[in-house]
Structure formats: structure tokens, C-alpha cells
Amino acid sequence: MAQAAEWVAVDWGTSNVRAWGIAADGSTAFAVGSDKGMGKLQRTEFPGVLGELIGEKVDGSVDVVICGMAGARQGWLEAPYLDTPADLRRLSHGAVKPEGAERRFAVRILPGVAQRAAGSEDVMRGEETQLLGLLGLRPGFAGTAILPGTHSKWAEIADGRIVRFSSAMTGEIYEVLSQHSVLRHSFAGERNGAESEAGLTAGLEAGIAEPQLVTSFVFRTRSAALLSGKGADWCSAYLSGLLIGAEVAGHRDWLGRGAVPLIGSERLSKIYAAALERLGAQSYAIDAADATIAGLKEARAQ
């Protein structure tokens, strides 16, 4: 039988919420989740959703440490951003304590991080916790870390701080172009995976060679379908490789000599690793959930 959860780690994003019960020895006692992300909830609904999610999974009083969009202005309770350079060793000092949850839950919501310099404004909520997790998993890490996703983040870490960071809308641009632009016609056909590798390679090469032409090269998804009969597999992989290649090459000067941690899904991390390799950079993958749990654990211990 699984051990009892001593506390609960929660990643509350825009679209989904996930919670892990963590036992005294650090192992995962349970993992639950639902699609009740911040974007679908009124402020007053958060306590109920939390109760449904973990109420029957835990006994007695527990700490509940939350990261992500639950701390946004439209979330449960706003946790004001820490500003860069943001000291991750003090992340929990910026946490807020929302009201309304069952008394036996000691709930804290961690802050996000903001970069306020004019012309470089940027925000993150959730990724800062994964970066703190990186410091837990790889003590003393310094350098650039990449968190691939809907809104990818590049972060430069030094001395336990997020010195600077840069978001790229790579994942969301892929989604809106493939669903809402003229390119959608190129994604409609049959898929068998046969041309995926060729499309990915062509996209990566184009994006890495000339990232400054990415808004032009996206149209090739359509042209190659019209002129060379490329199918949905090729087009989808080309667009993905192109956008990732351009993101990576555009951030080329963020890369140092050390291997780059990629914190994200296995599928995406593989493509980023291939792009980085073409630029001569080594990388290693860290599962996004592992980083989140490690970060919430570090924060709780602060």
C-alpha cells in the first residue's frame, strides 16, 4: 500500500490542474488532476475544486503548495510577481495564503516572476517553480535552461537567481496557424507518419539557417503542399521544426558551453535537443512534472 501523503504539491495552470500527494520519504503517494484550470474558474470556485481533487486522498492537516496561474490576477488570489533578478531560494517568501479552503489545508500559492525593463517586459507563472526544481535536482546549476511548451521560456540562472528570461510563443503559434490560418488546408489530409521525419528535418534546417525569415517560411507549408504534394505529416512536422528551429537559433547567444537542461514533455524535448545539437550545444531532458514537484518541495522547505 502507498504511503500516506504528508503534503500536497499542486500545479494549477490555465487549462488544467494537477496535484501530487507527497509522502514523508519524498515519494509520490498519489497523483490526481482535472481540466478545471484557472481559465474556467471563478475566484470562489477554487476551494471547492481543491477539495474535490484531494479531500478524500489525504488524512488530517496537510500543507498544500501551489504554483502557476492560480496566483494570477484572475486566479484564486494574486501572488505578486518577484522581479528579475529573482532569487529562487526565497521564492516561498513571496507566497500568498488564499482563503476559503478547508481548515485542515494550509494553502500557499507561489509567486510568478516578472522582467520589467522597458522593451524586455516578460512574465512567467509556474516555470519559476520548475527552475527552482532544477536547482533541487542539479544543485549549483548555472547557465541557460529551456522550458519548451505553448509559451516556451528561456531562462538564465546564476547564483540561484533568474537573471533574465525570454518567452517564445512557439507552441501557440503552431496551434493558431494550423487551426485558423490558410495553412490548415495542408493539415487536413491522411496521416501515417511516413514523411514526419523529412518534414521535421526540413523545418529545423530552415528555421536554424534563417530564423529572421520565420514568418516567410511558415508559408512554405502551403507552397510545398501545392507544388510538391507534401501531405499532412510533412507539413505538420515542417511547421513544428521550423518554429522550434527559429526559436532556438534566435536565442543562439543564450547558449554557453554547458549542457542545456530541457524541462518539458519528452516529445518536445527531443526536437529541441535536435535543434540544439545542430548549433553544437549539448542538452539533457528533465520531465516537466518531476521539475514541478521538485520545485514545490524546495519551496515548502524554504
Next chain:
Amino acid sequence: MAQAAEWVAVDWGTSNVRAWGIAADGSTAFAVGSDKGMGKLQRTEFPGVLGELIGEKVDGSVDVVICGMAGARQGWLEAPYLDTPADLRRLSHGAVKPEGAERRFAVRILPGVAQRAAGSEDVMRGEETQLLGLLGLRPGFAGTAILPGTHSKWAEIADGRIVRFSSAMTGEIYEVLSQHSVLRHSFAGERNGAESEAGLTAGLEAGIAEPQLVTSFVFRTRSAALLSGKGADWCSAYLSGLLIGAEVAGHRDWLGRGAVPLIGSERLSKIYAAALERLGAQSYAIDAADATIAGLKEARAQ
């Protein structure tokens, strides 16, 4: 009273169709249009739409010269692409004669142009006619021309030919991001135009300085709204300036010493002119409809 139309010039795009009756002296006898673009029509519906549009406007037999998506595979009748280097002086030789129209209409649909080299596949339908119009309006033109729009085109013209061209999805990327991405929240507020100029300048500067980071800088639309309280005016103008600035800077090596013709709407051409000026390039505007009519006139005379 207006002169009688000797022939009819038609620009049949995906979303709209426009027709101009042209008198013997070259003046415009009438101008009509509707939203019955190629994208909304079955093949068999084109003759009826043409009849509704011009039937009562012309007397007797007339030439009808059409450019644009009516010649696409999904249009009235496919007019196979001319390949680059495409000789615009022979554009009409690639025209096709569709069936079904009233007998008194001698209908021709002009071809588009394709660039087939692997890795540079690209297509245009309609812009080739505007480029032919440019050669009619500016005889002997050679150099790069820009056609700003939903899918902007950059074309290098030499000796009456389209030597090479490059599409950029600038206009459509603006549309899908502002309507379907997380950025849409930044476009929802009140608009009074007060911050448009500042937003446009900030966007142009960012896109021109680092076009390779355009997929990152788009996210600043959201960050600047969250962190600096930028409103819908600023965000909308920033995104537009950013995408145009990145397109222009990405094509920097297409610019020679000569002034660049901008064939498009007055509003867009002004922004492109500002971007070009920042790169030290002069430009002049040609109204898109003027170029289309001039091109159809040249084609008819070929």
C-alpha cells in the same frame, strides 16, 4: 455621363471579387465588387456571379480579363502556374478560357507564378498581375518590389521577369494571433488611438533590431499589457509594427539602391515605408487597385 466600357478588368480573390469597366481611352467607366470570392463559390457558380456583377453594366461583346484565385485549382478553371524566372511580358500566353459565361463575354483567366526550387517553394496568384502593372506604370523597372498584405510578397524583377519571390504571412499572423491566441486579451480594451504611434514605433524597432526573435517578441504584447498597463491601441500597433519590422529586416538583403515600390493599401504602405526608412531604403507607394488594373490592361494588350 461616363464612357462605355470597352472591356472589363477583374480581380477575383479568395474573399472578394472586384471588376472595373475600362473605356476606350483607358479611364474607368465603372467599378463594382462583391464578397463572392473564390473561397465561397463552387466551380459552376462563377459564370452567374460574373453576370450579376457586370451584365447590366456593359453593352454588347466585351473582353473580360481576370487575375487571382479564380485561376486556382479550386477556382473557375485552373490556370497552371508560370515558373520563375517568369516572363511577365508573356503572362497572357498562360491564360485559360473558362466555359459557362454569357457568349458576349470573352473571358480569360491569367496564370499565377510558382517558384519550385526545393526549400524555396512559393506561389502567387494576382500579385504577378500587379507586378506586370508596375512595369506598365514604371516602364523598365528593375529591382525589388513589395506587395504588403495578408500574405505579403517580395519580388525581384529584372528584364521584365520575376526572378525570385518570397511570401510572408505577416497579415494573417497578425489576424490569427489577435483573434485566437492569448494575445487577444490585450486587444479587448477601449481604443482611442492615443498610444498607437508609440506602440507602432516600439514594434518596428524591436522587429527591425532582432527579426530572428519575432516569435518571442509577439509575447511582449501580453507582457506589456500585464506589467505596464498598455492598452488595446498600443498592443495592436506594437504587434503590427513588430511583424512588419521583422518581415522587412528579414528581407534586408533583397534591398538594393533603388527606391522600392510598395503596392498595397495606403495604411500598410505607410508602415512598410517607415520600416524601410529605418534600414536606409527609400520607397514610393502605388495603389493596389491601380496596379491591378494596369496589369490587366498590359495583359490584354499582349
